Amino acid sequence: MAEIRNYTLNFGPQHPAAHGVLRLVLEMDGEVIQRADPHVGLLHRGTEKLAEHKPYNHSIPYMDRLDYVSMMCNEHGYVGTIEKLLSVEVPERAQYIRVLFDEITRILNHLMWLGAHALDVGAMTVFLYAFREREDLMDCYEAVSGARLHAAYYRVGGVYRDLPEQMPRYEMSHLGSEKEMKYRNQAREGSLLDFIEDFTERFPGYVDEYETLLTDNRIWKQRLVDIGVVTPERARQLGFTGPMIRGSGIAWDLRKKQPYAAYDKVDFDIPIGSNGDSYDRYLVRIEEMRQSNRIMKQCVDWLKNNPGPVMVGDYKVAPPPREKMKDDMEALIHHFKLFSEGYSIPESEAYFAVEAPKGEFGCYIIADGANKPYRLKIRAPGFAHMAAMDEMTKGHMLADVVAVIGTMDVVFGEIDR
Amino acid sequence: MSIEDKLDDLEEALEEQLEENHEECKWIRANGELTLVAPREQLLAVMQILRSHHDLGFEQCIDVCGVDYAAYGHSEWNAEDAPNTGFSRGAERETVTDFQAESRFAVVYHLLSLSHNVRLRVKTFLDADYPVVDSVTGIWNGANWFEREAFDMFGILFNGHPDLRRILTDYGFIGHPFRKDFPLVGQVEMRYDEDKGRVVYEPVTIEQRTLVPRVVRHDYRYEEGRELVKEEEQADG
Numbered sequence: 316m317a318e319i320r321n322y323t324l325n326f327g328p329q330h331p332a333a334h335g336v337l338r339l340v341l342e343m344d345g346e347v348i349q350r351a352d353p354h355v356g357l358l359h360r361g362t363e364k365l366a367e368h369k370p371y372n373h374s375i376p377y378m379d380r381l382d383y384v385s386m387m388c389n390e391h392g393y394v395g396t397i398e399k400l401l402s403v404e405v406p407e408r409a410q411y412i413r414v415l416f417d418e419i420t421r422i423l424n425h426l427m428w429l430g431a432h433a434l435d436v437g438a439m440t441v442f443l444y445a446f447r448e449r450e451d452l453m454d455c456y457e458a459v460s461g462a463r464l465h466a467a468y469y470r471v472g473g474v475y476r477d478l479p480e481q482m483p484r485y486e487m488s489h490l491g492s493e494k495e496m497k498y499r500n501q502a503r504e505g506s507l508l509d510f511i512e513d514f515t516e517r518f519p520g521y522v523d524e525y526e527t528l529l530t531d532n533r534i535w536k537q538r539l540v541d542i543g544v545v546t547p548e549r550a551r552q553l554g555f556t557g558p559m560i561r562g563s564g565i566a567w568d569l570r571k572k573q574p575y576a577a578y579d580k581v582d583f584d585i586p587i588g589s590n591g592d593s594y595d596r597y598l599v600r601i602e603e604m605r606q607s608n609r610i611m612k613q614c615v616d617w618l619k620n621n622p623g624p625v626m627v628g629d630y631k632v633a634p635p636p637r638e639k640m641k642d643d644m645e646a647l648i649h650h651f652k653l654f655s656e657g658y659s660i661p662e663s664e665a666y667f668a669v670e671a672p673k674g675e676f677g678c679y680i681i682a683d684g685a686n687k688p689y690r691l692k693i694r695a696p697g698f699a700h701m702a703a704m705d706e707m708t709k710g711h712m713l714a715d716v717v718a719v720i721g722t723m724d725v726v727f728g729e730i731d732r
Numbered sequence: 733m734s735i736e737d738k739l740d741d742l743e744e745a746l747e748e749q750l751e752e753n754h755e756e757c758k759w760i761r762a763n764g765e766l767t768l769v770a771p772r773e774q775l776l777a778v779m780q781i782l783r784s785h786h787d788l789g790f791e792q793c794i795d796v797c798g799v800d801y802a803a804y805g806h807s808e809w810n811a812e813d814a815p816n817t818g819f820s821r822g823a824e825r826e827t828v829t830d831f832q833a834e835s836r837f838a839v840v841y842h843l844l845s846l847s848h849n850v851r852l853r854v855k856t857f858l859d860a861d862y863p864v865v866d867s868v869t870g871i872w873n874g875a876n877w878f879e880r881e882a883f884d885m886f887g888i889l890f891n892g893h894p895d896l897r898r899i900l901t902d903y904g905f906i907g908h909p910f911r912k913d914f915p916l917v918g919q920v921e922m923r924y925d926e927d928k929g930r931v932v933y934e935p936v937t938i939e940q941r942t943l944v945p946r947v948v949r950h951d952y953r954y955e956e957g958r959e960l961v962k963e964e965e966q967a968d969g
Contacts, residue, residue, distance in 0.1 A: 355899060355900065356899055356900035356901060356902070359900040359901065361909060361910075363910065364909060364910055364916060365916070368916050368942075368946075369943075369944070370944050373944075399763060399764075400763065551791040551792055551846065552791075552872060552873045552874060553873055553874040554792055554793055554794060554872065554874025554875070555874075556794075565846065567846055572849050573849065655944070656944065656947060657944065659947065659948070659949040661950075662805075663762060663763060664762075664763075664767070665763045665765060666765065666795075666842055666851070666853065668794075675794065677794065677795065677842070679795065679797065679840065679842065681799060683804050683805045683948065684805065684948045684949065684950060685805075685807065685946050685947060685948045685949075686944070686946065686947050686949070687944075687946050689803075689804060690797075690799050690800075692795065692797040692840075694794060694795040694842070698877060698878075698881075699874050699877070699878075701877070702874065702876055702877035703874075731900060732900075
């Protein structure tokens with residue numbers, strides 16, 4: 316009889332299903348996991364320490380690089396904390412714009428998750444479909460901020476600028492035909508809001524397409540049902556948030572429970588799971604995309620009818636308009652001080668959290684009266700989820716590790732910070 | 733129920749539960765948040781009450797983080813006396829040594845009660861020479877990695893932690909990078925050595941630059957005066 320031995324298996328950091336730079340040391344009994352020890356930190360850049368050496372505003376772009384598939388939600392968490400410390404009232408229009416872009420970000424993130432998760436489990440098609448829609452949403456990012464990923468669009472006191480009147484269009488080049496250009500520019504004739512409205516009309520149909528591919532798919536269900544089950548009690552114990560805790564049947568969503576920005580003025584539902592397995596978390600996230608779509612629609616309606624400022628008029632934290640600087644000495648001084656030294660926050664501390672697509676993303680800032688944070692702690696949802704890796708994979712097969720990584724929706728930018 | 737009402741209730745519950753055995757615990761209310769400062773000997777007992785008593789019911793430990801207070805309030809550029817003396821151009825960057833050793837470090841816990849929908853911050857101060865505190869992993873299993881991170885970054889030790897290893901830094905890393913006396917550029921740099929055929933570590937050759945100096949301002953602009961300025965502006969315009 317052959318001798319049965321225990322193996323220690325290194326999974327990653329270059330494994331394609333390791334979602335970046337996860338290194339998992341797995342102790343296996345045959346093909347069954349006995350202990351999973353995630354080694355994280357390969358992407359550690361010391362964001363928090365860097366932020367301590369920079370004026371408050373300079374760290375906003377670092378936030379984009381934390382969870383690099385839900386950029387604007389991270390920015391929201393950071394600027395929200397500073398606004399709390401300074402008691403800045405954000406104009407209503409800016410709040411609606413933030414809600415709109417938080418939801419665009421949620422869809423962006425969930426599409427990325429869906430595509431990668433399905434790819435890990437063996438379905439290539441969904442990935443290609445998901446990226447088709449991500450393209451449209453990243454065009455929205457580009458239209459408002461000039462960058463497709465690292466937007467730095469949210470600023471303390473509002474957003475960088477108002478939504479553009481004209482959605483950027485494709486230009487004719489020697490590569491494409493006129494007919495093709497016409498087709499690609501179809502939805503881009505009007506403003507950005509028209510483009511988003513058109514997207515919200517189309518999007519539920521796309522979600523139906525993904526569901527046709529996956530929801531009742533025999534292989535998909537075999538791979539996800541009863542994999543990585545987390546009971547509600549364990550979900551609370553382990554500090555789960557976002558879709559991970561909702562998949563376990565706890566209706567906890569900061570957008571509803573502790574509303575920020577304009578979330579108390581829009582109408583949406585929180586989907587929850589019943590079994591706490593990977594399949595439930597899949598269903599929760601799919602439904603969240605539909606709900607995000609609903610919120611986006613309401614925001615577009617409101618934004619179309621309510622023009623107004625998108626930045627506070629307090630020049631201690633927000634730059635004065637360029638025209639004003641031409642004939643107002645005060646404005647010029649404000650501009651100079653703001654961009655050379657920044658603003659100081661009096662001695663205080665605050666924690667502010669947003670419902671990022673992955674869960675609770677919070678920033679804890681200790682200010683000591685200087686123009687730089689004394690301590691910035693970023694609470695990333697993925698960090699708490701990753702810590703539960705051992706518990707969620709114990710007793711499962713090696714192939715299920717991949718499904719569990721997928722269902723956690725981990726991104727190492729935020730885990731390693 | 734507004735946040736303020738909830739905090740009132742929470743304060744009441746805290747008073748009731750902590751007055752008997754834990755009268756050294758104090759709480760501060762600011763920015764619509766409640767911070768409970770507990771001495772480190774009592775931390776575990778207090779946390780147990782916070783977790784299990786039904787009036788408090790903090791089921792989730794959202795975050796644990798270390799803080800190094802060594803350079804608190806330290807300015808690299810003296811702005812207070814500048815109107816009389818004029819500005820110097822250079823930013824001073826000397827290691828701060830005049831910190832209070834008995835409360836150099838702090839561990840900050842952010843707790844969340846799902847049933848009462850309220851947050852609480854718990855803070856405990858640790859001394860510079862022997863920063864040890866009891867681990868709360870037995871109460872909230874999710875605190876495990878957060879405590880490992882605080883150990884890695886600040887060298888704070890957690891008594892009773894099941895697996896206190898480094899987590900974010902490199903294998904074989906020396907030092908605790910988030911301490912205020914650890915330079916931003918680090919201590920060592922790494923390169924591949926052709927001759928030795930392996931990666932070697934050497935002391936850093938780059939110099940730390942200060943692009944914008946750290947300036948502490950106790951200016952009227954940022955405190956009560958802010959309201960005044962706004963009112964004046966409105967009156968003008």
